[in-house]
Amino acid sequence: MADRYLNFTGTAPGRFLTRKLGLPQPSALHRWSPERPHLEGELLHLTAGGESPHTAELTSVLARTHLTPTPGSSRPTAVVLDATGLRDTPDLALVHAALHPVVRSVAENGRVVVLGAPVSPSDHHQAAAQQALEGFVRSLGKELGRGRTATLVRMRSAAAAESTLRFLLSPRSAYVSGQVIEVGEAEHGPLDWDRPLAGRTALVTGAARGIGEAVAEVLARDGAQVVVLDVPSARQDLVRVAERLGGTALALDITADDAGERMASALAPGGLDVLVHNAGITRDRKLANMPADRWNPVLDVNLTSVLRTTDALLKSGTLNRGGSVVATASIAGMAGNVGQTNYAASKAGIIGLVRALAPGALEEYGVSVNAVAPGFIETKMTAAVPLFIREAGRRMNSLGQGGLPVDVAETTAWLSSPASAAVTGQTIRVCGQSLLGA
Secondary structure: OOOHHHHHHOOHHHHHHHHHHOOOOOOOOOOOOOOOOOOOOEEEEEEOOOOOOOHHHHHHHHOOOOOEEOOOOOOOOEEEEEOOOOOOHHHHHHHHHHHOOOHHHOOOOOEEEEEEOOOOOOOHHHHHHHHHHHHHHHHHHHHHOOOOEEEEEEEOOOOOOHHHHHHHOOHHHOOOOOEEEEEOOOOOOOOOOOOOOOOOEEEEEOOOOHHHHHHHHHHHHOOOEEEEEEOHHHHHHHHHHHHHHOOEEEEOOOOOOOHHHHHHHHOOOOOEEEEEEOOOOOOOOOHHHOOHHHHHHHHHHHHHHHHHHHHHHHHOOOEEEEEEEEEEOOOHHHHOOOOOHHHHHHHHHHHHHHHHHHHHHHHHHOOEEEEEEEOOEOOHHHHOOOHHHHHHHHHOEOOOOOEOHHHHHHHHHHHHOHHHOOOOOOEEEEOOOEOOOO
8 A cells, every 4th residue: 555645745745744743754765676776875984982993894895885985975875983992981972973963964865874892791881882872873763864774783893794784785774773783703605795695595484475475586586596385275376476486386384293394395405595484473352352262373373383393494404504594573572562462472482582592503503593573564464454553653663654575575685695694693673663662
């Protein structure tokens, strides 16, 4: 369903009226397309907190982002502030001094990326200064407006963070703002940055329509051979998606006890490189009115099946080393929703699963494990939501609009790339920095 309010605010009368009434003024977002695959303009690279050990390496990485690094740019499309050197709270004045003069000039649909260091558990002064950056960035994201976003990346090396920086400084991250991304240490071999999944196999559950279909499409665009999975009753739509993407359809109930084994047997001998758990259902009703037959299926599909099939694919060796697991959580699992105790429990469970599984999966199997947490995404399901509730969902975020299935797909593709192996154990919100659960 078209967002008529967003279209109206793009007109001269719309801008005038919404400004006078103090209403949200969302900007149309620049998303990836073959015609406009990159952000266009200048990149301003700043440093706060004295000399940074990352300067030389970071300069090289930023030069490969398709933006033009320009010292002293008066109208940058993106600003990257290296604050990894902050060691004490007085250093925070340097963050203000660096960004205060330039933040107003960032171009529409621009990016502000602040680079921080891992918080030290043994130095409470450094921890206070670095943790302060989180509150700073989350607040800045709510102030920027005009389609601009702000993100904090805590990194140990610029090389390991290259995939993350390329994602954030591109149209692919249009609906990701106010996030804190931890980047550890990991190496990857040479790859084609335009097709980072070339030669890899990806399986996407719940792929017959909506977000799952968009995820499969973006993974295929990035070079993956896709296997799309959904329930047998969706076989017709599933085959249509598979044929369009040159992939394979697998009609299967993932709640079956042997679903993991059947998934493994359906894959080519080369195994699986990317596992995307997108399948999910809702059975909304307040807890007082919710019988067990509305509770159990939601937990079975959204959470238990994810645990069971992931365990099976890891233990059987089907998931290759250097691979990735990306599960779909939700901001409902963080903030809760009336009538969704079952759904919110299942999605919070995904977050716990990811956090606990990631260290062991990386060490034992060489696999990264992350989650995406969508906010209000424009789908057939949200189009059926009553008008005023739908409008509230669209406007209650820093970008003032709903996201699209492709926004979730782009974030999933970034986490699925072998170049993103240093990002693991995290839940990335794709919600335009929703005001709920922030």
